[in-house]
Amino acid sequence: MGSKKIEITLSGAGGQGIVVAGYVIVYAAGILEGKEVVQVISYGPEARLGSSRSDVIVADSPIAYPKVKRPDIMLIMNQESYDKLHGNLKEGGTLIVDTTFVNGVKEEFAYKVPFTRYAREDIGSPVVANMMALGFMARLTGIIKIDSLKQAIQDKVKKSFVNLNLQAVEKGVALAEDIINNKA
Amino acid sequence: MKIELYQGNEAVAYGALRAGVSFYGGYPITPSSEIAEVMARELPKRDGVFIQMEDEIASLAACIGARLAGRKSMTATSGPGFSLMQEHLGYAAMAEVPVVIIDAMRGGPSTGLPTRTSQGDIMQARWGTHGDHPVVVLMPSTVEEAFYFTIDAVNISERLRLPAVVLSDEILSHMREKVVIDREVEIWEKEPDIKPGERYFPFDENNIYDSGILPFGKGQRYHVTGLVHGKDGFPSNDPEVAKKNLERFKKKIEDNIELLTDVEYYKTDDAEILFVAGGTAARATKEIVDVLRDRGIKIGLFRPKIVWPFPGHELKKFDGRVSHVIVPELNQGQLIYEVERHFKTSLVFGLNRYDGELFTFDELLDGTLNIIKS
Numbered sequence: 001m002g003s004k005k006i007e008i009t010l011s012g013a014g015g016q017g018i019v020v021a022g023y024v025i026v027y028a029a030g031i032l033e034g035k036e037v038v039q040v041i042s043y044g045p046e047a048r049l050g051s052s053r054s055d056v057i058v059a060d061s062p063i064a065y066p067k068v069k070r071p072d073i074m075l076i077m078n079q080e081s082y083d084k085l086h087g088n089l090k091e092g093g094t095l096i097v098d099t100t101f102v103n104g105v106k107e108e109f110a111y112k113v114p115f116t117r118y119a120r121e122d123i124g125s126p127v128v129a130n131m132m133a134l135g136f137m138a139r140l141t142g143i144i145k146i147d148s149l150k151q152a153i154q155d156k157v158k159k160s161f162v163n164l165n166l167q168a169v170e171k172g173v174a175l176a177e178d179i180i181n182n183k184a
Numbered sequence: 185m186k187i188e189l190y191q192g193n194e195a196v197a198y199g200a201l202r203a204g205v206s207f208y209g210g211y212p213i214t215p216s217s218e219i220a221e222v223m224a225r226e227l228p229k230r231d232g233v234f235i236q237m238e239d240e241i242a243s244l245a246a247c248i249g250a251r252l253a254g255r256k257s258m259t260a261t262s263g264p265g266f267s268l269m270q271e272h273l274g275y276a277a278m279a280e281v282p283v284v285i286i287d288a289m290r291g292g293p294s295t296g297l298p299t300r301t302s303q304g305d306i307m308q309a310r311w312g313t314h315g316d317h318p319v320v321v322l323m324p325s326t327v328e329e330a331f332y333f334t335i336d337a338v339n340i341s342e343r344l345r346l347p348a349v350v351l352s353d354e355i356l357s358h359m360r361e362k363v364v365i366d367r368e369v370e371i372w373e374k375e376p377d378i379k380p381g382e383r384y385f386p387f388d389e390n391n392i393y394d395s396g397i398l399p400f401g402k403g404q405r406y407h408v409t410g411l412v413h414g415k416d417g418f419p420s421n422d423p424e425v426a427k428k429n430l431e432r433f434k435k436k437i438e439d440n441i442e443l444l445t446d447v448e449y450y451k452t453d454d455a456e457i458l459f460v461a462g463g464t465a466a467r468a469t470k471e472i473v474d475v476l477r478d479r480g481i482k483i484g485l486f487r488p489k490i491v492w493p494f495p496g497h498e499l500k501k502f503d504g505r506v507s508h509v510i511v512p513e514l515n516q517g518q519l520i521y522e523v524e525r526h527f528k529t530s531l532v533f534g535l536n537r538y539d540g541e542l543f544t545f546d547e548l549l550d551g552t553l554n555i556i557k558s
Contacts, residue, residue: 023189023360030362031189039360043299064471066359066464069545 005059006143007068011085012077012098014043014050016116017130021075022054024134027156028148029058038063051080058143073141075133076102077115094141096133111140113175119168128168135172140180146173186366192330192356193260195363196286197222199334200258204371205284206232207255209246211239211265214298215354216288219260240265244272247283252408254399256338260286263305264295266312273347274313275410277433280387282341282397284334286350288357291540300540301354303463303514307521309349310492318433320348320444321492323462327361332369333489339372340443344393344436351491353514355464355542378404388415393436437493446489447498451477455484457556458506458530460499460523462491464542465512472548481556491519500526510535510555512548533558 008025012018022039030037036059044050055068070090076082077098082105089095089107097105100116113136116129123132131153138149146169153165190198197219200208208223220236227234233250237243240261247257261269266287276283289305291297305312309321320340324333334350341348374396378384384404386397398404407417412426420426437444448466451473452458459469466487476483486502488495502509509527511520512535520534535551537543543551 026360027189031187037189037360037362040355041358064474065468065545066355067468067542067545 005057005063006073007071007090008056008058008073008075008143009068009071009085009088010054010056010075010077011081012052012101013080014052016052016077017127018052018054018077019043021130021134022056024131024149024152024156025056025058025144028144028152032148032151033144035059036062038066040066040068051078053081053085073137073143075137077129077133078102094137096137096140098129098133100129111136111179115172118171118175122171123164123167125164128164131165132168132172132175135169136176137172139173139176185364187362188365189360190327190331190363191218191358191360192324192327192352193218193288193358194222195327195331196260196334196350196352196357197226198365199331200284200338201226201230202331202365202369202371203256203335203338204373205256205258205338206230207234207247207250207257208232208259209235209237209243209250209257210259210261211237211243213240213262213265215290215357216260216262216265216286216352218357219286219288223258240268241271244269244276244283244285248272248276248279248281251281251283252397252400254401256282256342258284258286258338260288262288262290262298263292263302266305266308270308270312273319273349274315274317276347277313277317277319278315278410278429279408280345280397280432281408282338282345283347284337284341284350285347286334286352289351289353291538297540299354301464301514301542302538302540303351303353303465303518304538305351306462306491306513306515306518309351316430316433318344318346318436319492320344320346320437320490321351322348322446322489323351323491324356324489325463325467325487327356327359328363329489330356331363331365332367335369335371336446339370342372342374342396343443344440345395345397346433346436351463353464375399375402378402385415387413387417387432392432393440441493441497444490444493445495445498447495448485448487448489450485450487452484452486452502455482455502456506457481457483457508457510458502459483459485459510459512460488460519461485461512462488462519465514468543468545468548469512471545472552475549476552483552494522496522496526499523502530503527504529506530508533508555510552512536512543512551514538514542
């Protein structure tokens, strides 16, 4: 059919902002960039620390099957998610891991970044690790434009937290650029 | 064109507001709670009323009362709450009070799997309350449908004066998609015009459907009861009256079968194999149709958007035209009972998953291929 479809799985613990991160992607891609999008979430009954997963699909044409089959891009933010899900990644897919909480990553091609540690140390708040990871992902994969990501944060995040989140995005973008430049 | 990125539950709530719902009585329960959240936030701004009741029995009772006082009313729940609502669902049917119930299905029975999906309430939505009763049940597949089907549910329930149910499920309720929110819709509204000195009989032959219902406080007294009743609403033990009561209910459905028939035919024209599925299961199935069509298999999907009354009169046209009928459901097999009775020659098979998860794409594909080969 020739239509493009990118599948993304975001997974971590409840409270790490996995659902919000997925929402920001679908808002940026769907509303700001006019693509077809769907987000399906799954979580346990706990408000915090249960597992939390966000499946996002971005496509050029309408999406029928709503869940991710084999993700092109995967963001993993805790050990349980890594152990359970890393094998699902599509061949040649992009694996991004927050090594603050994940040890023993087997894939050599994985991008291993301690987002939460950077967020805590550089930005002063661990809760923006999700947005840092999105900035990283956006710069690395082009799944959404950096500008759309920033706009999405301005549109949808509570005013008093916008700057903190934007700083996190910038940091994520810079981290990705370091990697891209080192490869070049 | 105005586009919003809604979650299924938000779409339901905004659809209800668009349809003119101005009363919500409910008790929060996962995975339906966001509907209550939106209604609690939005209704007071629009002179509407939101009440959190002590439980789901009271919630539906409040809605019925509010509707009799002139407000279009809605509640939302999930399996355990839907079980409790059955009593008043029957009451609304008997008293002929329009009301809309959203059931975001989750794993059951009992409290089951609060955050996981299911289609286990398909039969309960039809037969959960006792007695021969009319009910209309809609089953959206997309977030946009959740928005517009809720509007349809309000309109249908108002026109036919009966309870209408929208069956969502955990996946759809929490799914986010784009919704075009400014498509043209008709909102049905009517109040009986009673001349001074005239007496209003809410249950006479002129007031079965499309008549509206005169709210309390408009100068007419009438009686509302769950007992068999005559045209004035007062109880009766007369077999003739009892029969008439039940025949009114049947008439609501039979006279309006056109309004109540809403089916999507997806690539069914030349189909030799037919899926019959609703809601989230249907949506997953659609992609299987595309994949198998690419492999040269003539397969299509018959998707009832209104699942009750079941569009058997449309489905049975496929009997003998297709060799296999496959019914994918997120339960141990409920819709299949209704499907089977419309096929005398084609073979009917179920495909079921009931662990709280949606079919994986591969299991749906392999399951289908195994059935076709059999």
